[in-house]
Amino acid sequence: MTADLHRLALSVLQPGFEGATAPDWLRKALGEGLGGAVLFARNVTADTAGLVASLRAENPGVVVAIDEEGGVVTRLEAREGSSFPGNRALGVVDDVALTERVGRQIGRMLAELDITLDYAPSVDVNANPANPVIGVRSFGPTADLVARHSVAYIQGVQGAGVAACAKHFPGHGDTVTDSHLALPTVHASLAELRGRDLPPFEAAIGAGVRSVMCGHLLIPSLDPSMPATLSRTILTGLLREELGFDGMLVTDAIEMKAVAAIYSPGEIAVRALAAGVDAICAGLVTAEGLYEIRDAIVAAVLDGTLPEERLAEAAGRVHALAEWYAAQPRDAEPDDAAGMEAAVRALTITGSARLTAAPLVVEVNTRHNQAIDPNTPTGLAAALGEVLLGTERTSTPDFDERPVVLVVHDAARHPWVRETVAEAVRRRPDVIVVETGIPDEPAGAAHIATHGISKVSAKAVARWLTR
Template identity: 45%
Template sequence: MTVDPGLRRLALRTLLAAFPGPSAPDWALDLLADGLAGFTLFGTNVASTESLAQLTARLRSVRSDVLVAIDEEGGDVTRLGHRAGSPYPGNAALGAVDDVELTRQVYAAMGRDLAAAGVNVDLAPTVDVNTAAENPIIGTRSFGADPALVARHSAAAIEGLQSAGVAACAKHFPGHGATVTDSHLELPTIDEPLAVLRERDLPPFAAAVSAGALAVMSAHIRVPALTGDGPATFSRAALEDLLRSEYGFKGVIVTDALEMRGAAGAAGGIPQAAVAALAAGADLLCIGALVDQELVLAVADEVALAVTEGRLARVRLEQAARRTTELAGWAARERVTRGPATTPGDPRPAAELGILAARRALTVEGDPAALSDPLVVQLVTGHSIAEGKIPWGLRPFLGRIEQIDVVAAEVTADELIGRAAERPIVLVGRRVHQAAVSRALAEKLAAAWPTVVVEMGWPSAWRPDGVRAFLVTHGASLASARVAADALGLPRA
């Protein structure tokens, strides 16, 4: 069947594409001129803040109301800081401090950074309540495990971002915090009654709506009591009945990346997932990171054909396109009103504010500075797809102090003690307690040798017997590493 060009252009207005590298390819600019809503940028697009500003200026030269979205959460998920780490601690650290004004200031500073780079939609904050300590995808991206705490900090984060002229997108509705699997890789299931979600997972989204969030992101998670057999992204009960009708959200519903297995796998492909998401009530569709012209056109054509064949109501597609256009108009007006160099709010440099926040989040048990000139041992860990491979740990602040990186399963406590010679050991890791092998290594070291543990992941009550000091940063941002190094009394690099 021939695709209606008008319907294709209408479909393009609901899509966020992507491309690799610090400059936009011709096909991306051509699609933008033809009505594409905009782009999601990733670390590969950010060679430097200056080049990012040049890239976004090039996109705006084609169409001034282009939507430029990015995942900038601070902490462990950063695109602006993907080469060295974020200068701001993430949500877990801010939740540990529990100062909503500080959260507002940090997110306002992130918003100013984004606005200066030409980004107008931040796919943040994460407002999930991390009730599953072993959650592989949320963890330190969450403000905490208490719904009321997460709700008040979610509102503050949204207010901070939008005060800088950057649209906030609260995610991942109706709540990804109780999952123990990653929706990038499969379709997680939360088999709880809706009453549990109302009490545990949904309060931060209610707070986000009340705070004026311009966008909410749907989760590729299955909640049988709400979504049936499919993910929330494909559920009218979740998006229209709950989020819009009950909670009164009137902004843009954004999908998580449709290339994820929780979406594309459930629908039979990305184009099919796009149709299902639009039919359920989504407005702006993130295709994903691995995108080319062929895929964008395939998605747009499938949406257009779905309208022609009666599988998707034209009025629903028009409604989605109208909402994305209204968001783009808001962003364009904010940029004109504020100007790209405007820096309202707290005038302190970003690094100073980030260090202040990270220092307040740091918890120190024992006297780590009493163990001078240590051997620093960093446990090599994997990374989630959301985080990407971002440098972390104390190395940037060690000066003359030696650090070695080890895989817990490939080294023994005796080997590390031998390498340390007469020096104490500082063991640095993320979720050290969670893997049996890293936990056992820490326990053997602490029992036999002067040892300090620096936990830079989601915290726990576990402490190895005999440990001389235990530090918890509540995240692995560059700012968090700096304050941990200071607490250890390490000489500045």
């Protein structure tokens, strides 16, 4: 009985780990029934396919998951930047056929590595311009725009044979706090939630999305006492019973301080499972940490805190997602032009400028949120350097006689960035401003908004400036 419970408890866990090879404890746990594993940029090498194969050698049905949104959130291409421009750029273009093409190519990239699940897309409506964690990860600020592009993206990823995941239920767009750091509160009324935040999730469910990720969010109009991750009212009452979602529901990473500052990992897992969650994402754990979570789940079943039927239901949904993946054809046609086409069409340009000599690229580095790998480059200096030899990059706006390209991110959210732009324009009216986040009012001889950070967005800017 206890051995079966141990296996059931392990089957609902999706841990991350250090290194480019699977540690011994992870391989052992997979053999004991561990149901998932999460890959991050720290795990990615030229032989990521070999890493995934080693996981499947221990458990062929393991759900291998990754955050590959495109744009600023990329794990597979974190070192050079994504081949796809990200959600906000796709929303600016507003061509659902193109969004589906991009989603299919992201799915194809994962399918080639035998990855089961993409923790994407973000279907949050970025209703609050001050939002520090969603921003360009959202397709835009309105429900209808986000809903139609969410559907297209999901159809693309799943059309390539990889499960998609709509996140962060019931909506992380109207927040001013990053849930990696503290518990955000969504102050919207129930009517606002139903009119703005829920429609993209309803559309995703209608499109057959295989997974939903819940956000660590306090939403008093739905449940004044518990974060969504731990709220049966929100996850079972709203998502399951009212919206009709019957796929795999996974938590955001449980080490995020929004919940980790309140409960231990084991208690988070037990409470989330009781609320209706099927899979627990633990972004980085040790062997001891993994088994502590497993043992907490087993203890909760034995003392009646967590019904065994609920745990078995959760495990069944994890297995059902793995079985869906195993049955999918994975033969999406290459469409190498999709990412660049989206990046080019997303550029919003005010003014006119052209570079004929190597510029000084000044990167004004705002601190990205913690969903973004800290080493993900904007890539603009490299892209310009391929065309104009001698291009230099600096973070210090100490201008000389060379042409200057000022790269900023989310100037609309940061007064000090706006002041930096204004001072640069005062000193050098010919400065070219490239905005990679949510744009502010245009400034400079030319203002180019990419609506995201990616390798292709940088190349698109370089092409326009050296046309």
